[in-house]
Amino acid sequence: MSLLALVKATIPLSQLQGARCYAKVLSIMKSAVNDATSAQLRTLPSIEKLLKSTMLVPALQCYRHAYVVESARAVLAETRREILSGSETIAVEEEVILRRIVGHLHKTGRSPLRSVINATGTVLHTNLGRALLAKAAVDEVVRAATSPVTLEYALDEGGRGDRDQIVEDDLLALTGAEAATVVNNNAAAVLLALNSIAEGKEGIVSRGELIEIGGSFRIPDVMRKSGVVLREVGTTNRTHLHDYADAINLHTGVLLKVHPSNYRIVGFTSGVALEDLVTLGAAQQVPVMEDLGAGALIDLSEYGLPKEPVVAERVAAGADLVTFSGDKLLGGPQAGIIVGRKEWIARIKKNPLKRALRPDKLTLAALSGTLRLYRQSPHLLADLPTLRWLTRPRAEMDAMAALALPLLQAHLGAEFLLTVEDAAAQIGSGALPEEDLPSRAIVIRHPSLSGGAIERQFRVANPPILGRIRGDAFLLDLRGIFVAEDLVPNASE
């Protein structure tokens, strides 16, 4: 209720006319407002009364009693705050409050891990959970979650087994390495490998490779935490083999090479090939380790994508240890994979840190399901969502656009201008940052709404649709969309 309406309704005209000065009018008005506020507060129904309402019967069947009470309290508290802040249109009717409680329960009761539509054009979006699992991998997860499995049990001997064995055979076949082990993520893999082979010693790294990956993974920090003393060599743009050779001494424990994932040094540059480091390391009896980051298992350039280093090639080049992620180009679950020489992997497995960093059975199940696809599937590109998205043909995206466009136009209304345009998608997760994947996008413009305003409209939909803002337009990249209907926002909440 507006102040004026309140005054008119509650203060007799004669009283106001009788008040000589402004201050007096004001004080009469103020006390009238206070009276109205407390009257409104008094009419709020009690929790007990609300809980007896038939409108909450279905809610009380779905949710614990205490959970419904919590919701009712929250809604009442919110309504009280609104009344006290003098909001004009506060409904205190019981039915309105009950409806708000049901809405509150619905909103707070759902999973905080929301499903979203990824129309950002970033295929491996770290903030959206990176790779989507293949169906075969999901089936393995469900099986491992719902039935006892031989996680650490050797059926042949009837005794304790090793959980790495679930994926070791496949990893060796796919990478050509002598041995393999798995931890929780690649950051853990780097930490554990360095700590296992070079704790208390020096690790030599080129200055051009002292990188930071998003989310505070910095090579110098990880080395320090692993107990390895960083020995930087070369310069930011150029490092030569003799820089490494000159730095090697009695305390050297590892020559570390890091794939600069999310950035590139261009121009007058020079780095040392892994092969040359391997020769140097062998001569000086120092192990060579490479943090490969994305770690492709197959050569993506065969499918028209830019070339990324393939794990098997780095193993063949002689790296003693190679570490990489499970949920980047590999397209599996979050995991850190370490492959390499038997003696070093054996040391890693004996490290007490391994126990702290090991993956759970669900991760191993998903990884096993994914790796077996690489080895066995006659149509890997179709089976693995990550590869399917990365290699998606333009014609397929255009066909999707043709289906989605009329649906979107009907939903948004004639004021919105929709076109299908070229766009630049990204692999994401630090892979090939400077190489765009040519993509197609539905571009949405509006004569008076900004790109940001349109973006918001899609982001608050249910499920949220996430795209990209480009100037005054909003883009829905079609690379990761498989059903046209996914792009049409449902009612927001």
Ligand SMILES: *Cc1c(COP(=O)(O)O)cnc(C)c1O
């Ligand atoms: C991504 C990346 C990491 C971190 O891997 P996570 O699996 O995210 O822990 C480490 N090193 C490099 C070179 C990377 O690209």
